[in-house]
Amino acid sequence: MTVEWYIWMIVIAGSFFAGSINTLAGNGSAITLTILTELLGLPGNLANGTNRVGILMQTAAGGIAFYRNGRLDLRRSEWYLIFSVIGAIAGTILAVSISNEQFRVVFRFLMVFLLFLILFKPERWLHETEANRRPNWWVAGPLFVALGFYGGFIQMGMGLFFLAAMVLGARYSMIDANALKSIVVGVIQAAAILIFAWKGLIDWRIGGIMAIGQAAGGYVTAHYASRLPGANVWAHRLLVAVVLVSLARLFEVQKLWQ
Numbered sequence: 001m002t003v004e005w006y007i008w009m010i011v012i013a014g015s016f017f018a019g020s021i022n023t024l025a026g027n028g029s030a031i032t033l034t035i036l037t038e039l040l041g042l043p044g045n046l047a048n049g050t051n052r053v054g055i056l057m058q059t060a061a062g063g064i065a066f067y068r069n070g071r072l073d074l075r076r077s078e079w080y081l082i083f084s085v086i087g088a089i090a091g092t093i094l095a096v097s098i099s100n101e102q103f104r105v106v107f108r109f110l111m112v113f114l115l116f117l118i119l120f121k122p123e124r125w126l127h128e129t130e131a132n133r134r135p136n137w138w139v140a141g142p143l144f145v146a147l148g149f150y151g152g153f154i155q156m157g158m159g160l161f162f163l164a165a166m167v168l169g170a171r172y173s174m175i176d177a178n179a180l181k182s183i184v185v186g187v188i189q190a191a192a193i194l195i196f197a198w199k200g201l202i203d204w205r206i207g208g209i210m211a212i213g214q215a216a217g218g219y220v221t222a223h224y225a226s227r228l229p230g231a232n233v234w235a236h237r238l239l240v241a242v243v244l245v246s247l248a249r250l251f252e253v254q255k256l257w258q
Contacts, residue, residue, distance in 0.1 A: 006222055015209075017215070018213075019058040019221070021238070022059075023058065023218045025239040028214075032214070036210075040217065043217040049096075050210075051210075052207075053207030054210040054214035055186075056190055059182040059183070059186030062182040062218035064084060065219045065220075065223040066244050073176075078093075081180075083144035084184045088191055092153070095192075096199045114209070115247060118236070126232050129173045129176045147162055149162055150193045170199055174236060182218070
């Protein structure tokens with residue numbers, strides 16, 4: 001496939017923007033999957049697999065920046081990671097076997113519910129991490145397995161739902177939750193890439209080019225978010241904006257003006 005140089009510039013710029021959004025909120029895959037399918041013409045399953053390469057590099061870069069700035073504590077977060085990866089393996093195996101288009105219908109209603117959670121008592125999203133809080137693993141375990149399954153199966157929006165679980169349930173701050181999200185999503189994508197690659201569903205050239213932009217966006221955003229006063233507030237505002245734009249796109253609001 002021959003692609004003009006200016007198209008690659010759009011791809012890298014869009015990937016940078018997606019990496020930045022993913023690092024501080026989520027759903028950047030709405031941008032990258034659109035680039036892969038609409039701009040570059042990849043079929044659905046191949047786009048789904050190729051998309052994971054950039055996400056892996058973005059989460060690795062963001063995780064490094066968060067860790068260097070003291071916002072990532074893996075020792076108290078390891079079980080969230082373990083349960084998520086267990087679910088992700090099952091979800092990825094299913095994703096390479098069947099289409100997830102029908103499941104995307106459910107996604108729009110999950111986003112409506114998420115918007116309600118974000119806007120109802122927004123102060124619940126602006127607290128600092130409660131370091132001494134101990135989760136009820138009978139509830140948290142199945143929840144994070146389900147989140148991992150969703151991330152392995154469809155990926156789009158997984159970061160948003162993970163943030164909700166960590167901030168509202170585990171009582172992490174927005175920034176600390178985003179730091180852990182980088183690692184969890186990264187490990188999930190590493191497992192997913194192995195399975196997609198085994199099935200031959202990754203375009204490594206396109207995935208590698210997009211990874212450049214996503215990694216840069218992830219690192220820059222994580223670095224400054226770790227140091228910015230009031231970063232939790234800005235992360236919450238971005239989260240609201242991302243969910244509103246996603247809902248408008250999912251319900252095709254633009255057609256009302258046509």
